[in-house]
Amino acid sequence: MITVDKPALEDGPYILPVSDDDIDRAARSLKALSHPLRLKILCILGDQAISVQDIVEAVGTSQSNISQHLAIMRDKEILMTERKANKVFYYVRDEGTLRLIGVMREVFCTK
Amino acid sequence: MITVDKPALEDGPYILPVSDDDIDRAARSLKALSHPLRLKILCILGDQAISVQDIVEAVGTSQSNISQHLAIMRDKEILMTERKANKVFYYVRDEGTLRLIGVMREVFCTK
DNA sequence: ATACAATATTAGAATTATCTAACAAAAAAC
DNA sequence: GTTTTTTGTTAGATAATTCTAATATTGTAT
Numbered sequence: 001m002i003t004v005d006k007p008a009l010e011d012g013p014y015i016l017p018v019s020d021d022d023i024d025r026a027a028r029s030l031k032a033l034s035h036p037l038r039l040k041i042l043c044i045l046g047d048q049a050i051s052v053q054d055i056v057e058a059v060g061t062s063q064s065n066i067s068q069h070l071a072i073m074r075d076k077e078i079l080m081t082e083r084k085a086n087k088v089f090y091y092v093r094d095e096g097t098l099r100l101i102g103v104m105r106e107v108f109c110t111k
Numbered sequence: 112m113i114t115v116d117k118p119a120l121e122d123g124p125y126i127l128p129v130s131d132d133d134i135d136r137a138a139r140s141l142k143a144l145s146h147p148l149r150l151k152i153l154c155i156l157g158d159q160a161i162s163v164q165d166i167v168e169a170v171g172t173s174q175s176n177i178s179q180h181l182a183i184m185r186d187k188e189i190l191m192t193e194r195k196a197n198k199v200f201y202y203v204r205d206e207g208t209l210r211l212i213g214v215m216r217e218v219f220c221t222k
Numbered sequence: 223a224t225a226c227a228a229t230a231t232t233a234g235a236a237t238t239a240t241c242t243a244a245c246a247a248a249a250a251a252c
Numbered sequence: 253g254t255t256t257t258t259t260g261t262t263a264g265a266t267a268a269t270t271c272t273a274a275t276a277t278t279g280t281a282t
Contacts, residue, residue, distance in 0.1 A: 018154045018220055020147075026219035027147040034141035035270090036134050043129045052229060065271070067230055086228055086279040096218035103214045107207035108137035109129055146240090163259060176241070178260055197249040197258055 032076035038069050042101055049082060049091035143187035149180050153212055160202035
């Protein structure tokens with residue numbers, strides 16, 4: 001049995017149990033990140049707002065494909081858009097996602 | 112165009128470009144995490160080693176289903192196993208994954 | 223208005239993921 | 253040895269994902 005009923009105050013880090021709702025929400029968001037093209041888009045974006053055509057250039061696949069991946073991340077509330085003239089700029093919606101990307105860099109890119 | 116050719120020393124955080132290999136590796140790992148049951152298993156594990164039957168109890172699905180999800184994470188080098196008698200204990204392989212899980216907790220569970 | 227540029231959407235084929243149910247393997251207990 | 257416990261594997265049906273190609277939409281410019 002897992003003993004998570006009450007905090008173990010002095011012996012080791014206490015890991016809080018996580019609700020199934022939180023789990024489901026996190027898994028949905030993670031799934032939206034876990035595709036090579038989408039991850040690359042996020043790395044290119046960082047904390048900037050970049051137009052679709054510039055993303056297409058930087059990533060290197062078809063405009064339609066990029067547009068679909070952007071839509072997935074916008075639907076999952078990872079990205080937001082801002083229109084300027086006839087261009088649409090995408091940017092990462094919240095600080096949490098940026099932190100996550102930062103940690104993933106450290107975990108996966110330091111070898 | 113994205114200007115990542117050289118570090119912008121004083122104006123804002125410089126975001127390093129990421130190789131496609133790193134991207135692919137990260138995406139594969141992330142995909143292994145981005146399923147509700149697998150995420151729940153990881154949250155239950157934390158930094159402990161837990162037997163399959165205890166994981167089955169804690170998660171609440173069939174033993175076969177758990178075994179398949181554990182195999183996926185073992186194949187992707189997220190989990191490792193240790194046999195004791197006729198029980199098999201699973202645990203998170205490296206510190207990086209634990210950090211990632213910690214940050215995900217903060218990002219997705221603080222609401 | 224037409225033409226052009228940038229972005230979004232749809233359809234459909236191919237691939238991949240996921241589950242259940244049944245069965246196999248390994249180690250312990252008897 | 254057999255039986256039981258624990259874990260792993262396979263088969264196959266169903267569902268979800270991903271890509272390409274074609275088309276639609278939206279705003280700008282002329």
